Amino acid sequence: MSASDFRSDTVTLPSDEMREAMASAEVGDDVLDGDPTVGRLEAAAATWLGKEGALFVPSGTMANQVALGSWTSPGHEVICERGAHIVNYEAGAPAALHGLQLLTLDGDRGALDAEEVKRAMRSDFIHCPDTGLVCMEQTHADSGGSVVPMEAMRAVYAVCEEAGVPVHLDGARLANAEVASGVSAAEWAATADSVSVCLSKGLGAPVGSVIAGDAAFLERARVVRKRLGGWMRQAGIIAAGGLYALENNRERLTLDHALAKDLAARLDRLEGLSCDPEDVDTNLAVVRVSSPAPAASALAQALGEREVLVYALTADSLRFVAHSGVGEEDVSRLEAALQEILGG
Numbered sequence: 001m002s003a004s005d006f007r008s009d010t011v012t013l014p015s016d017e018m019r020e021a022m023a024s025a026e027v028g029d030d031v032l033d034g035d036p037t038v039g040r041l042e043a044a045a046a047t048w049l050g051k052e053g054a055l056f057v058p059s060g061t062m063a064n065q066v067a068l069g070s071w072t073s074p075g076h077e078v079i080c081e082r083g084a085h086i087v088n089y090e091a092g093a094p095a096a097l098h099g100l101q102l103l104t105l106d107g108d109r110g111a112l113d114a115e116e117v118k119r120a121m122r123s124d125f126i127h128c129p130d131t132g133l134v135c136m137e138q139t140h141a142d143s144g145g146s147v148v149p150m151e152a153m154r155a156v157y158a159v160c161e162e163a164g165v166p167v168h169l170d171g172a173r174l175a176n177a178e179v180a181s182g183v184s185a186a187e188w189a190a191t192a193d194s195v196s197v198c199l200s201k202g203l204g205a206p207v208g209s210v211i212a213g214d215a216a217f218l219e220r221a222r223v224v225r226k227r228l229g230g231w232m233r234q235a236g237i238i239a240a241g242g243l244y245a246l247e248n249n250r251e252r253l254t255l256d257h258a259l260a261k262d263l264a265a266r267l268d269r270l271e272g273l274s275c276d277p278e279d280v281d282t283n284l285a286v287v288r289v290s291s292p293a294p295a296a297s298a299l300a301q302a303l304g305e306r307e308v309l310v311y312a313l314t315a316d317s318l319r320f321v322a323h324s325g326v327g328e329e330d331v332s333r334l335e336a337a338l339q340e341i342l343g344g
């Protein structure tokens with residue numbers, strides 16, 4: 001029996017149907033003449049996101065960095081929520097690649113407060129950096145996959161529009177927000193000028209993200225993608241997986257969300273573990289660990305020894321991610337392993 005892998009939705013493997021779509025994809029040189037399948041993916045993504053166009057890029061990190069490089073100039077400041085992927089998990093790319101500094105604000109389950117954003121924007125003063133961009137994230141990964149409320153996002157967008165500051169939305173898991181909220185991806189994307197989405201997380205494609213916006217943004221984004229080395233040749237092979245994912249795998253995310261809630265409810269009953277299923281908006285469940293349970297890292301290691309893989313998020317929390325590669329039987333296996341560890 002293979003391991004039950006709750007570490008991330010990036011471990012999803014392409015289905016036979018997806019592999020078939022990839023194997024039979026029509027391809028061309030995307031840099032020279034355009035790759036027809038990349039073109040189809042970009043058009044489908046743009047329609048889904050309600051934007052003028054979209055670009056295919058190798059990763060979510062590159063999508064965010066293309067956005068940062070397209071909206072800003074060196075020396076600009078970018079306002080982000082403190083737990084944002086751009087701040088914590090992109091290896092300092094805003095500074096290393098684009099000469100940017102980040103100003104972080106505390107959010108409420110990932111939601112920025114519009115008034116705080118307004119106050120954080122710099123005045124036109126020679127000593128201060130210019131505020132070049134504001135970034136939001138939906139769903140918010142570090143807040144346990146929370147769906148950031150629409151009112152909060154609209155309010156942030158309104159203050160940015162008023163100040164003439166563009167907004168980028170890191171929508172790595174926007175498809176999860178869409179099915180969890182019933183609000184279309186285009187409506188969420190309308191709270192930003194550019195939006196990125198990962199095809200290789202819960203949607204199940206092996207590789208790739210898209211970054212969408214209007215024509216003027218895309219013209220700059222193409223140059224930044226080129227500079228980052230992200231413009232690929234016969235990329236239709238991988239774009240076909242992304243297109244298949246977009247067309248076929250969005251609705252099934254509700255199964256992941258139900259599984260994450262079920263997992264939370266079952267683990268919440270174990271002594272030393274707590275996770276309110278009401279806090280599980282999408283496919284991530286963050287479980288708090290306290291005495292008499294061992295520390296989160298020790299617990300993750302003990303689970304690993306029992307072929308159940310999970311990340312310790314902090315010293316006292318574990319993150320479980322539901323995806324197409326795990327099901328009810330994996331949750332039962334996890335529960336049994338925890339009972340054994342905690343019981344001993």
Ligand SMILES: Cc1ncc(COP(=O)(O)O)c(C=O)c1O
Nearest residue numbers: 059060061062085137141170172
């Ligand atoms: C919110 C968010 N944005 C961006 C990314 C980056 O995606 P990638 O791993 O494809 O670079 C991730 C990856 O986990 C993420 O969770």
